[in-house]
Amino acid sequence: KKVEEEKKAEEITIEEQKTTEEETEKTSAEEGSDISNANVLVTGNTASPGIASGIVKITNDVNELSKVQKGDVLVTKMTNPDMVPTMKRASAIVTDMGGTTCHAAIVSREMGIPCIVGTGNATSVLKENTMITVDATHGKVYEGKIAIKKPKQAEETKEVYSELITATQIKVVMDFPEYAEKAAATGADGVGLLRAEHMILGSKVHPAYLVKQGRKQELIDILVKGISTVARAFDGKPVWYRTLDAPTDEFKSLEGGSDEPEEENPMLGWRGIRRSLDQPGFLRAEFEAIKKVHEMGLKNVGVMIPLVTRVDEVRKAKEILDDVFDDEYVEFGVMIETPAAVWVIEDICKLGIDFISFGTNDLTQYTLAIDRNNDLVQKHYDELHPAILAEISRVIKICKKYHVQTSICGQAGSTPKMAAFLVRQGIDSISANPDAVHQIRHTVAITEKRLLLDAERRNLRPQQ
Known part of the structure; x- marks a missing residue:
């Protein structure tokens, strides 16, 4: 029964193991598939590690920020200080532009929100109101919702x-x-x-x-x-x-x-x-x-x-x-x-x-x-x-x-x-x-x- 419950709860499991000098991560998949079978939509640079799923909300203008509700994934070209209240509501952040020391990176790290920057094409590839999973630890955005098992250690x-x-x-x-x-x-x-x-x-x-x-x-x-x-x-x-x-x-x-x-x-x-x-x-x-x-x-x-x-x-x-x-x-x-x-x-x-x-x-x-x-x-x-x-x-x-x-x-x-x-x-x-x-x-x-x-x-x- 326990095995059946685990299979039902996890489509893909990502296990992270920390070592003295660096963090290494092992990935495995349930139901006979591995991570390579998941559909990667966009990739970018890790700004703030972590994994979260949510509905895509693309914002190209400050007037569109109100549509981002708690738990949504904020997708934008680049964040700025006007977006901070919105960033706090997001489960994850994905940007087209920016490096690992840009505004989105600095703010998301302090908030503890998974963030990927510098994708180049997130606002054009990701579709509004669709479910995605942001694996910011690896800099990848997957199609659909993926259940994640956090490291026990x-x-x-x-x-x-x-x-x-x-x-x-x-x-x-x-x-x-x-x-x-x-x-x-x-x-x-x-x-x-x-x-x-x-x-x-x-x-x-x-x-x-x-x-x-x-x-x-x-x-x-x-x-x-x-x-x-x-x-x-x-x-x-x-x-x-x-x-x-x-x-x-x-x-x-x-x-x-x-x-x-x-x-x-x-x-x-x-x-x-x-x-x-x-x-x-x-x-x-x-x-x-x-x-x-x-x-x-x-x-x-x-x-x-x-x-x-x-x-x-x-x-x-x-x-x-x-x-x-x-x-x-x-x-x-x-x-x-x-x-x-x-x-x-x-x-x-x-x-x-x-x-x-x-x-x-x-x-x-x-x-x-x-x-x-x-x-x-x-x-x-x-x-x-x-x-x-x-x-x-x-x-x-x-x-x-x-x-x-x-x-x-x-x-x-x-x-x-x-x-x-x-x-x-x-x-x-x-x-x-x-x-x-x-x-x-x-x-x-x-x-x-x-x-x-x-x-x-x-x-x-x-x-x-």
Whole structure:
């Protein structure tokens, strides 16, 4: 009877088995067929692993988002901040465009929603209102509904990993305060990157417009609510808030965003700290929000500025921060996302910072001259490229000289190979996606143990 029930429940079974350094997966099929007999409709890149079935809802315009109901599969060319509420309702997400560090990838990973990006043709091949199964772990979309048996060892392995203690802190990357408790439950040692974009963009009003209209307090209230929610969830652990870094194309749909400039390449345009210094009103508002959070007794929140290319940018931002906080201490750091920051890091350290964090999504993009949102060049997007590793190694070495903490908050931090490399370089902390915290902690624990054993062996060698 048990066998009959299992056959009825499972058309196709996908079993996943985790090993020390990588995840291997075995696939088998019931009823005399294997996975090759299933009809693959489209393929793409894994952005957020997992498997889900649902009804296809194709959205080509923001006005079509309301048709996506809870449990449907969102299929679109590329997601943007306007789609976040819709993404939360979806059981899975499939896009035509984008790479593994695009908006859809970043958001879906935090939400824990299976996501495939860069299919090239999902919106034209998949049919509206049809049932599909998204196997995001393997980057495949199948026709029909497929019952999946989850790996039996997953939860047991997670419990073992969570008990590990490492010298290198393992933190999380966060966008949405409402997921703070869930992220804290991973046992992470803090938040290595708390992005401001979705807190602000969720208000549907341009931050500069709020300040211009004399409504700065509204902006501060929005930020205080979001930041304090995360700070409470991680009470006693560091939370590093990154000031606003949203390209101009993400601001256009907001109230007051009609004056946003047209840019040929927003990724290389008016964004990050360069924009914040041009419009210091909302940068000051962000700092005032953090001060308010400190006054609430949540002094574990620090601040870091994005897309630094010049020492003077750090100096000016620091001056505004000092003016807001007076003599009160607040951790202050910078993102290392550009080759320029790599080469001026010593001067930045001399200026006086507490920490740096590698934003490898952009550092890889700018170093390798690859658009990280372009699926056509994803095969060349390599965070483990020798040039990237050399940049990271150089910065860590210099920061140690000046007693500046080092961390990473890009997608590469969720990669075991990168984590092992970073530990060998002596990084202080690694920030990973919430679903990767346990795996990265395990990798770090093994690497640290190997380093200790290697050192001990060297000490035991006979002196010549």
